[in-house]
Amino acid sequence: MSAVIPKGGTGKSTMLRALASVALHRGYSVTLIDGDRRQNMSRWFQMLGDAGNRPDSLQLVSAMTPQEIVEAAVRHNSERSVVLIDTEGTTNDNLMAGLYAADIVVVPIYFALDDVTAAIQVTDHYIPLAVESRGRPLPTVFVLTKQTIIDGRARALTELRAIIQANGTPVAEHMLHNRVAYRDLQTGQTLYTPTEPDAKAIAESEGVFDDVLKTFIEATRHVA
Numbered sequence: 001m002s003a004v005i006p007k008g009g010t011g012k013s014t015m016l017r018a019l020a021s022v023a024l025h026r027g028y029s030v031t032l033i034d035g036d037r038r039q040n041m042s043r044w045f046q047m048l049g050d051a052g053n054r055p056d057s058l059q060l061v062s063a064m065t066p067q068e069i070v071e072a073a074v075r076h077n078s079e080r081s082v083v084l085i086d087t088e089g090t091t092n093d094n095l096m097a098g099l100y101a102a103d104i105v106v107v108p109i110y111f112a113l114d115d116v117t118a119a120i121q122v123t124d125h126y127i128p129l130a131v132e133s134r135g136r137p138l139p140t141v142f143v144l145t146k147q148t149i150i151d152g153r154a155r156a157l158t159e160l161r162a163i164i165q166a167n168g169t170p171v172a173e174h175m176l177h178n179r180v181a182y183r184d185l186q187t188g189q190t191l192y193t194p195t196e197p198d199a200k201a202i203a204e205s206e207g208v209f210d211d212v213l214k215t216f217i218e219a220t221r222h223v224a
């Protein structure tokens with residue numbers, strides 16, 4: 001399984017770290033493909049190692065070119081393995097390679113007009129391009145991130161919700177809330193390694209992981 005989250009600043013890398021945490025905890029071998037020139041995933045991998053929190057089943061590939069991204073995704077895609085492709089928050093060839101190589105695309109949605117329209121640009125424009133060039137469908141799922149209590153209640157967000165619904169892309173049942181535990185994924189920790197892990201963050205991340213898997217399996221069944 002590969003995943004791509006092609007919008008920056010919305011918590012894309014953080015979500016992938018949470019999903020990587022869940023996958024490792026469940027006994028998958030995980031490959032992180034860092035397709036972001038800022039190399040934030042590579043830094044996390046390094047920090048996990050320094051802190052003694054890096055399982056042997058975690059691998060990292062620093063991919064600087066579209067070819068490297070696609071090759072790494074193919075090479076690391078096997079049974080009981082999860083390949084997570086992190087891309088930059090800009091539209092470039094690495095982003096397209098991430099889409100081209102993916103089995104499912106996870107688009108994080110942060111409740112702001114700019115981020116919602118960016119997500120829709122992905123589903124309406126870039127994904128069709130990727131589907132055409134590789135000749136097979138590309139299931140996509142939206143995941144709400146950095147959610148606050150305010151987001152759940154604000155009336156102004158009704159309109160954004162309507163835009164998301166009209167788009168037709170499935171929205172994961174579970175969402176990631178705004179939590180300190182996710183901020184701490186910028187240190188040498190996974191969701192499970194702190195002395196007092198955040199049970200809520202773990203539960204919702206496991207829920208998102210299952211939702212993504214479910215969308216993937218359903219989409220595969222439709223094709224078959």
Ligand SMILES: Nc1ncnc2c1ncn2[C@@H]1O[C@H](COP(=O)(O)OP(=O)(O)O)[C@@H](O)[C@H]1O
Binds near residue numbers: 146184
């Ligand atoms: N669910 C969350 N709760 C709290 N903070 C978050 C959450 N997701 C992301 N952040 C914070 O938001 C910032 C941007 O997140 P990041 O994952 O680096 O975004 P991107 O990879 O899309 O650029 C970081 O400071 C990160 O710690």
Ligand SMILES: [Mg+2]
Binds near residue numbers: 087088
């Ligand atoms: Mg990032």
